[in-house]
């Protein structure tokens with residue numbers, strides 16, 4: 438039987454009956470609101486594959502939904518067939534939590550529109566990629582503080598918090614979230630206008646836990662006109678020098694106003710520092726630049742560019758890669774890592790392909806009101822670090838993953854406990870408190886309310902109380 442025959446048949450047969458009838462066949466069914474795919478069909482692999490090629494999981498069914506009603510339909514289908522549900526918006530989860538084995542993946546790539554509610558407010562569907570948002574907003578002089586990688590989905594980004602070059606100025610992505618629509622684990626359509634607790638939970642704790650978010654309403658911000666940047670590079674550095682640069686970076690970063698973002702990136706033997714600014718340099722910024730110039734071999738400045746052009750420099754690669762990238766802790770200052778960071782750096786400088794990066798948070802992310810309104814628990818930490826490693830062919834993965842785990846172990850055994858949910862690591866044993874701090878038990882109550890049978894789950898999803 439060909440796909441078009443299934444489609445014709447589908448119009449006359451109730452979904453549950455039809456699904457049972459065709460369960461043994463290759464292709465499932467197309468309804469007005471959902472296309473279902475099974476293994477073997479052309480689009481199955483394309484819809485399954487995420488950004489991380491390391492992750493290979495094979496769901497029984499992929500439900501490519503066209504609207505919120507389609508998502509509700511797909512949840513009913515999963516319930517009838519006892520399939521656990523994973524949710525995929527942009528597919529950039531670093532541990533592949535948006536795809537499962539033998540369950541259903543609800544693929545939201547067709548839910549990708551942006552609608553203006555008024556001149557400052559937008560409604561966005563979760564499959565919308567960040568570049569689409571910037572392309573829509575910036576020509577209108579507005580912006581949403583998102584991440585830097587162009588192909589990350591707004592769905593996964595905002596539900597875990599969301600930080601980027603503009604977060605110190607405008608807050609986390611979730612701080613601009615006003616309202617959302619969700620299909621819960623029972624297939625009911627919920628709006629947070631009727632439940633502020635759900636809105637709180639989804640600002641940092643909403644990734645694949647309570648339901649499938651299908652619409653997100655955001656306030657936008659007046660976009661800065663330009664961004665200028667500085668790069669400080671030291672090639673062929675040894676561990677001692679790399680650590681000295683890191684220490685100076687922490688001191689310089691602490692001086693920066695909210696208009697600036699900065700990152701220290703140790704990529705093998707190259708120590709690289711980025712500093713961006715969307716406003717004129719203050720004396721403190723100039724002081725930071727001097728400090729960083731004095732410890733680096735080479736300093737370059739990029740003149741102010743229109744914001745849309747400046748952001749594109751950081752868009753990154755579009756095509757899937759083999760990699761492991763995970764949170765390596767949030768810190769308050771260099772003193773928290775000073776006693777052991779030499780061991781981390783010694784591994785990184787001798788491991789080509791391994792990167793240790795520390796990014797600035799802080800600025801206007803630190804805000805008592807926002808803290809109350811969001812489950813994101815890490816505002817007290819002005820620094821967020823990540824460990825990354827990349828490879829070309831699967832044969833290289835084992836050795837690099839072992840080194841990766843060994844470095845992560847250095848952090849955890851030295852008391853680094855807070856981790857960013859959007860950079861998960863399946864090896865975190867205490868992930869509940871690492872990602873959610875004191876919010877975890879409150880989040881479990883939201884889970885119980887909206888997904889009492891734990892239909893929506895992944896390796897580190899919030900558990901029922």
Ligand SMILES: Cc1cc2nc3c(=O)[nH]c(=O)nc-3n(C[C@H](O)[C@H](O)[C@H](O)COP(=O)(O)OP(=O)(O)OC[C@H]3O[C@@H](n4cnc5c(N)ncnc54)[C@H](O)[C@@H]3O)c2cc1C
Pocket residue numbers: 487488523524525526527528529530531533534535545563583584585586588589590591592593594596597598599600601643644645646648649650651753859860895
């Ligand atoms: C190259 C790269 C660059 C990145 N840069 C940044 C950055 O600058 N700043 C930053 O904060 N993060 C960044 N991240 C991390 C990113 O925010 C997370 O990976 C995010 O979860 C990806 O969202 P997604 O929709 O693309 O991914 P998906 O894989 O589709 O989903 C990620 C998670 O969110 C859940 N989820 C997705 N959609 C929904 C939904 N509609 N309803 C409920 N749950 C849902 C999934 O279950 C999964 O657990 C980056 C990641 C990569 C790979």
